[in-house]
Amino acid sequence: MKVIPKVEISNGLMMPAMLMGTFQHTAFRQLNKVVRTGIEHGFTGFDTAYAYGNEAHLGQIINECIRKDSMQRDDFFITDKIDIWQMQQTNGDVTQKVEDALQLLNTPYIDLLLIHWPLPGYFVKTWESLIRVFEQGKAKSIGISNVHMRHLSQLTETTGFMPHVIQNERHPLRSDNEVFNFCKSGNIVFQAYSPVCRMVEPLAASMELNTLAAKYEKTVGQIILRWHVQTGSVPVFMTQKTTRIKEYAGVFGFTLTSREVDAISALDINYKMTPESVVCPGF
Numbered sequence: 001m002k003v004i005p006k007v008e009i010s011n012g013l014m015m016p017a018m019l020m021g022t023f024q025h026t027a028f029r030q031l032n033k034v035v036r037t038g039i040e041h042g043f044t045g046f047d048t049a050y051a052y053g054n055e056a057h058l059g060q061i062i063n064e065c066i067r068k069d070s071m072q073r074d075d076f077f078i079t080d081k082i083d084i085w086q087m088q089q090t091n092g093d094v095t096q097k098v099e100d101a102l103q104l105l106n107t108p109y110i111d112l113l114l115i116h117w118p119l120p121g122y123f124v125k126t127w128e129s130l131i132r133v134f135e136q137g138k139a140k141s142i143g144i145s146n147v148h149m150r151h152l153s154q155l156t157e158t159t160g161f162m163p164h165v166i167q168n169e170r171h172p173l174r175s176d177n178e179v180f181n182f183c184k185s186g187n188i189v190f191q192a193y194s195p196v197c198r199m200v201e202p203l204a205a206s207m208e209l210n211t212l213a214a215k216y217e218k219t220v221g222q223i224i225l226r227w228h229v230q231t232g233s234v235p236v237f238m239t240q241k242t243t244r245i246k247e248y249a250g251v252f253g254f255t256l257t258s259r260e261v262d263a264i265s266a267l268d269i270n271y272k273m274t275p276e277s278v279v280c281p282g283f
């Protein structure tokens with residue numbers, strides 16, 4: 001079986017250096033196709049959330065791989081998320097919501113449990129609840145998604161327990177350098193969602209990226225994902241196409257020069273694909 005390299009989280013847990021996202025894969029058949037193709041190409045890390053409506057499907061597929069394909073639970077790395085309404089409904093004590101997620105996924109533990117959005121008024125209470133879930137071993141690591149420095153300062157001032165992992169939007173048009181550099185200096189793994197920014201025109205047509213793609217005989221997507229790997233972020237990509245999965249598995253076989261990495265970083269224009277104030281009221 002092909003293997004995607006791993007990175008180490010501060011608590012010693014190993015996480016694949018690239019994960020597959022599952023947002024929009026609501027149909028079992030489609031999810032099954034991409035997850036199984038992913039496994040063939042070495043991808044064993046999968047990102048879900050209650051809001052994606054596919055935890056049960058993902059759990060079923062992983063458990064079938066364990067039963068029939070002699071894989072083990074610890075061959076997989078499952079990232080799941082606690083959503084805004086779950087925080088509101090429980091006033092931040094999300095213990096039962098985690099139990100529900102474990103049941104849907106049909107697994108004794110989640111590898112990484114994230115707060116999906118730092119909802120004002122609920123965020124710190126929910127974080128305290130996640131710390132308890134982590135201490136009980138039901139989540140092997142915990143973290144937060146969609147954070148700014150002000151949220152991290154809040155955690156420092158309250159619980160003092162910093163996330164093992166942060167999952168933010170990051171791609172060449174949005175380096176998110178403040179949070180990214182904070183993570184680097186604090187030994188926090190940075191997962192990058194929308195890693196190719198859904199290949200919007202400024203990336204697809206970028207002279208810089210296309211020149212590098214021609215030089216290395218790679219696609220623009222592979223060049224961007226290689227930039228993530230070399231700068232130290234862990235991409236969480238999504239695709240409907242099995243051919244794209246094979247393409248992305250080829251990211252670990254070449255190296256950009258440091259000057260090329262810097263040139264890609266210089267494309268940053270603080271472009272945001274997911275609008276925060278729409279998704280998270282009061283953000």
Ligand SMILES: NC(=O)c1ccc[n+]([C@@H]2O[C@H](COP(=O)([O-])OP(=O)(O)OC[C@H]3O[C@@H](n4cnc5c(N)ncnc54)[C@H](OP(=O)(O)O)[C@@H]3O)[C@@H](O)[C@H]2O)c1
Pocket residue numbers: 020021022023024047048116145146167193194195196197198199221236237238239240241244274
């Ligand atoms: N924490 C959060 O709040 C949050 C927010 C958003 C996403 N996420 C997670 O991150 C995952 C990835 O997010 P994302 O979908 O925004 O990531 P992405 O990988 O940047 O974008 C994927 C989209 O880009 C398209 N694409 C890729 N390469 C292309 C190319 N060369 N030409 C045309 N289209 C191309 C894909 O289409 P094809 O199907 O053709 O490949 C797909 O529709 C999600 O599934 C989810 O798990 C988390």
